[in-house]
Amino acid sequence: MKKFDFLVIGSGISGLTFALQASKFGEVAIITKKKLFDCNTDLAQGGIAAVLDRHDSIDAHIKDTYKAGSELGKKKVIRTIVEQGSDLIQFLIDIGTKFTTDNKNLDRSIENLSLTREGGHTQKRVVYAADSTGHEIMFALVQACRKNSSIEIFEDHLAIDLITQHHIPQTENFITRITCWGAYVLDEITGEVNIFQAKKTMLATGGAGQVYANSTNPEVATGDGFAIAKLAGSRIANMEFVQFHPTAFYDTEGDSFLVSEALRGEGAVLRLPDGSTFMEKYHKQGSLAPRDVVSRAEEFEMRKRNLKYLLLDATKIPKEKLNSHFPFIKKRCAEKGIDITKEPIPIVPAAHYFCGGILTTEDGCTDIKNLFAAGEVACTGLHGANRLASNSLLESLVVAYRAGNHSSLKNEIEFPEIPEWRIIGDFNENEWIVIANNREIIQKIMQGYVGISRSKRLLKYADSRIWNIYMEINNFYQHNPVRKEVIETRNMVIVAGLIIRSALIRKESRGLHYIIDYPDKDDKNFKKDTII
Ligand SMILES: Cc1cc2nc3c(=O)[nH]c(=O)nc-3n(C[C@H](O)[C@H](O)[C@H](O)COP(=O)(O)OP(=O)(O)OC[C@H]3O[C@@H](n4cnc5c(N)ncnc54)[C@H](O)[C@@H]3O)c2cc1C
Numbered sequence: 001m002k003k004f005d006f007l008v009i010g011s012g013i014s015g016l017t018f019a020l021q022a023s024k025f026g027e028v029a030i031i032t033k034k035k036l037f038d039c040n041t042d043l044a045q046g047g048i049a050a051v052l053d054r055h056d057s058i059d060a061h062i063k064d065t066y067k068a069g070s071e072l073g074k075k076k077v078i079r080t081i082v083e084q085g086s087d088l089i090q091f092l093i094d095i096g097t098k099f100t101t102d103n104k105n106l107d108r109s110i111e112n113l114s115l116t117r118e119g120g121h122t123q124k125r126v127v128y129a130a131d132s133t134g135h136e137i138m139f140a141l142v143q144a145c146r147k148n149s150s151i152e153i154f155e156d157h158l159a160i161d162l163i164t165q166h167h168i169p170q171t172e173n174f175i176t177r178i179t180c181w182g183a184y185v186l187d188e189i190t191g192e193v194n195i196f197q198a199k200k201t202m203l204a205t206g207g208a209g210q211v212y213a214n215s216t217n218p219e220v221a222t223g224d225g226f227a228i229a230k231l232a233g234s235r236i237a238n239m240e241f242v243q244f245h246p247t248a249f250y251d252t253e254g255d256s257f258l259v260s261e262a263l264r265g266e267g268a269v270l271r272l273p274d275g276s277t278f279m280e281k282y283h284k285q286g287s288l289a290p291r292d293v294v295s296r297a298e299e300f301e302m303r304k305r306n307l308k309y310l311l312l313d314a315t316k317i318p319k320e321k322l323n324s325h326f327p328f329i330k331k332r333c334a335e336k337g338i339d340i341t342k343e344p345i346p347i348v349p350a351a352h353y354f355c356g357g358i359l360t361t362e363d364g365c366t367d368i369k370n371l372f373a374a375g376e377v378a379c380t381g382l383h384g385a386n387r388l389a390s391n392s393l394l395e396s397l398v399v400a401y402r403a404g405n406h407s408s409l410k411n412e413i414e415f416p417e418i419p420e421w422r423i424i425g426d427f428n429e430n431e432w433i434v435i436a437n438n439r440e441i442i443q444k445i446m447q448g449y450v451g452i453s454r455s456k457r458l459l460k461y462a463d464s465r466i467w468n469i470y471m472e473i474n475n476f477y478q479h480n481p482v483r484k485e486v487i488e489t490r491n492m493v494i495v496a497g498l499i500i501r502s503a504l505i506r507k508e509s510r511g512l513h514y515i516i517d518y519p520d521k522d523d524k525n526f527k528k529d530t531i532i
Contacts, residue, residue, distance in 0.1 A: 004029040007182050007198035009159045012039035013393060014375030014400035015204035016141035021404020023150040029196060031157035031185055036142050038220050040206045044134025045260060047126035049390040050085030053115055056123040058082055065391060068120045069384025070511035077381040080362045084398045089127055097140040099129050118389040126390045131328050156188035160487055162232045168416050178233045180371040184421050186482055193421035193482060199413040200370050203229060207376040208495045212351035213447035216248050216258040222488040223495035225377035229358045234367045237379040237529045238356030240502040241512040243387055244452050246294040248350030250309035256350055257332055259312060264288055268314035271344060295349040299452045311344035349452060353392060355383040364403030374400040385511020424481050434476045438469050439489045442496050450500055454515040459504050466496045502530045
C-alpha cells in the first residue's frame with residue numbers, strides 16, 4: 001500500500017495544476033496511465049480564453065459563453081470561472097509558459113500577450129503559443145511538478161477503481177455519505193494492483209473521444225473517470241453533448257489528428273471523393289459554415305453515399321502560406337503520404353470534446369466525500385449544451401486551481417482497513433475475443449448510431465446492442481485478472497451507455513445534441529441538465 005495526502009489521477013492541465021496547489025498542504029502522488037505528455041492537453045493547438053484586452057469585459061465573455069452553450073450554462077459558475085481567467089494565465093506565465101507575444105523583444109508579461117479571436121467570441125481573447133499551446137503549457141507544468149519535492153510521479157499506472165465503502169463492506173452500514181479513500185491502481189510494468197491510499201483524490205482523467213470510431217483524442221481518452229465515478233455512485237450530467245470536429249484526418253489505422261479549421265479560413269474547400277463540392281447545399285457560407293453545421297452535413301453525405309471519408313482541398317492556398325502557417329498539419333499529412341500542396345486531405349468528422357461529466361461545483365467538489373474532479377471529466381455548468389472555443393483549457397485550469405486551494409484539503413481523515421485487490425485465477429485466453437472485438441464494435445455503433453444527427457430509433461438500437469456488450473465485458477472483467485484493455489473496454493461501454501441514455505432523455509435538439517424526432521429547442525421542458 002502506498003500512502004499519500006493527495007492522489008491525482010491524470011497528468012493533463014487539470015491534474016498537474018491541482019498537484020502543484022495541493023503540494024502546499026502535503027505529499028502528492030500523480031498517477032497517469034501512459035506517459036506524462038499522453039493527454040488531450042498536449043494536443044491543444046488553438047489557445048486558452050481569458051479577458052485581457054482593454055476592449056473586452058468579463059460580462060462579454062460570460063454572454064458569449066452562455067450563448068454558445070445554448071442557454072444551458074450556469075451563469076454563476078460561468079462568472080466564477082471567467083473572472084479568474086487572467087489570474088490563472090499569470091499563474092501559467094509564472095511557472096514558465098511561453099505564450100506568443102505582440103512585441104519582438106520577448107517581454108512575455110501578461111499585457112504583451114498576443115490575443116486572437118475565435119468563432120463565437122465577440123472579442124479578441126484567446127491567448128496562444130503558436131500552434132502548440134497545449135504542449136507549451138504541459139511543458140511548463142511538467143517542469144514545475146518534477147522540481148517539486150512534495151510531488152511523486154507514477155507513469156504507466158492506471159486507476160482501476162476508486163476505493164469507497166463499496167470495496168469495504170463493513171463500512172457500508174455506518175457511513176452514510178459515499179467516501180473516497182484513494183484508488184486501486186494497476187502498475188502496467190509489473191502487472192501488480194496497488195492500493196494508493198489518499199486523504200483526497202482528484203479525478204482528472206480527461207475525455208472519452210475513443211468511444212467513437214473517429215476521434216481527435218489520443219488513445220488514453222477512454223473515459224475511465226466518467227465510468228469509475230459513476231460506478232462509485234457519483235451523478236453524471238449532460239453526456240449527450242459531444243462536440244464533433246468537422247475535419248480530423250481519416251486514417252485506416254485509427255491514427256487520426258485534428259486538421260485545423262484555420263485551413264478553411266484560408267480558402268480550403270470541402271469536397272466529395274469525386275471532387276464535387278457540397279457545402280453550398282447546406283449553408284450560404286459553404287465550407288466556412290459553423291462547426292456543427294459542417295459536421296452534420298458531412299455525416300449526412302457520408303451516410304447517404306456510404307462513404308468512409310470526405311476531402312479537404314487546400315491546394316488553392318499558396319504554397320508559401322501552407323509552409324508558414326500550417327507546418328504541423330503539412331508535416332503530419334506528409335507522414336501519411338499526403339502532400340497538401342498538391343492533393344486533398346482525407347477527412348472525417350470526429351468526436352472531439354465532452355461537455356458533460358461528473359457533476360461538480362466550481363471548486364471541483366463531487367457528490368463523493370474527499371473526491372474532486374476537474375477538467376474534461378467534470379461538468380461544472382460552464383459549457384451548457386456546447387463549448388465556446390478555448391473555454392475548456394480555461395475551465396480545467398481554474399477549477400483544478402480552486403480545488404487545489406480548497407479549505408477541506410487541510411482536514412484530517414480517518415481510514416478504514418482497505419482490503420487488497422481480489423486476485424482471480426488464470427487469464428482466459430480463449431475468451432479474449434470478447435475484449436479484442438468489442439472495442440471496435442462499440443466505436444462503430446457510437447459513430448454510426450449516436451453520432452452528430454441522432455434519432456430515437458437509432459438510439460434505441462444502440463442502447464440494446466451496447467447493453468449486451470456491457471454484459472459480456474462485465475462478465476469477463478469479473479472472472480479474469482485485470483488487464484489494461486479489459487478495464488478500458490469496460491469503461492468505454494459504460495460511457496457509451498451514459499451517452500445513449502442521456503440522449504434518449506433529452507427530447508429536444510439543443511446545442512450539440514441534434515435529434516431528428518425533436519428538431520426544436522424545448523425550453524419549457526428541457527432547459528435543465530440531464531442527470532443520470
Ligand atoms: C486535438 C485537440 C485540440 C484541442 N484544442 C483546444 C484548444 O485550443 N483550446 C481549448 O481550450 N481546448 C482544446 N481542446 C480540449 C482540451 O485540450 C481538453 O479539454 C483539456 O486539455 C482537458 O484537460 P484534462 O486535464 O481534463 O484532460 P487531459 O489533458 O486529457 O488529461 C487526462 C489525463 O488522465 C490520464 N488518465 C485517463 N484515464 C486514466 C486512468 N484510468 N488512470 C490514470 N490516468 C488516466 C490520461 O492519460 C491523461 O494523462 C483540444 C482537444 C483536442 C483533443
